[in-house]
Amino acid sequence: xxxxxxxxxxxxxxxxxxxxxxxxxxxxxxxxxxxxxxxxxxxxxxxxxxxxxxxxxxxxxxxxxxxxxxxxxxxxxxxxxxxxxxxxxxxxxxxxxxxxxxxxxxxxxxxxxxxxxxxxxxxxxxxxxxxxxxxxxxxxxxxxxxxxxx
Numbered sequence: 001x002x003x004x005x006x007x008x009x010x011x012x013x014x015x016x017x018x019x020x021x022x023x024x025x026x027x028x029x030x031x032x033x034x035x036x037x038x039x040x041x042x043x044x045x046x047x048x049x050x051x052x053x054x055x056x057x058x059x060x061x062x063x064x065x066x067x068x069x070x071x072x073x074x075x076x077x078x079x080x081x082x083x084x085x086x087x088x089x090x091x092x093x094x095x096x097x098x099x100x101x102x103x104x105x106x107x108x109x110x111x112x113x114x115x116x117x118x119x120x121x122x123x124x125x126x127x128x129x130x131x132x133x134x135x136x137x138x139x140x141x142x143x144x145x146x147x148x149x150x
Contacts, residue, residue: 023081027074034070037063040143047139053130054121056140058114063143065110069103 041063048056076099082092120126
């Protein structure tokens with residue numbers, strides 16, 4: 001087996017501290033965004049199911065994909081910030097690229113499910129009356145307000 005003679009990557013204490021600070025800040029932002037997204041998902045799902053609105057339920061699915069993406073981001077930040085080792089002498093930053101593909105996959109599945117639901121309704125295979133109430137309007141206005149910040 002070939003022996004690897006990779007150069008060792010050493011970081012200054014200042015650079016390592018800046019990276020740790022960056023990682024903490026990113027995790028904090030992702031954590032807050034995750035909490036807000038979960039509130040938005042719950043609100044949209046309740047409003048969409050009560051109103052029988054496919055578009056609101058689809059929006060809840062989209063927001064749930066955002067929540068899942070936040071979870072992927074939290075996991076990947078931890079993996080990507082790992083120090084270089086023998087197997088990964090230049091670090092683990094490529095985990096971020098892999099995560100990008102995972103997030104794209106989640107969004108693709110969400111888009112497919114929404115398209116299938118819309119096609120069923122358009123073709124008459126599935127139908128329901130949309131009921132707009134003050135609750136559903138209120139929930140949607142509140143989620144729009146949250147989405148401005150998320």
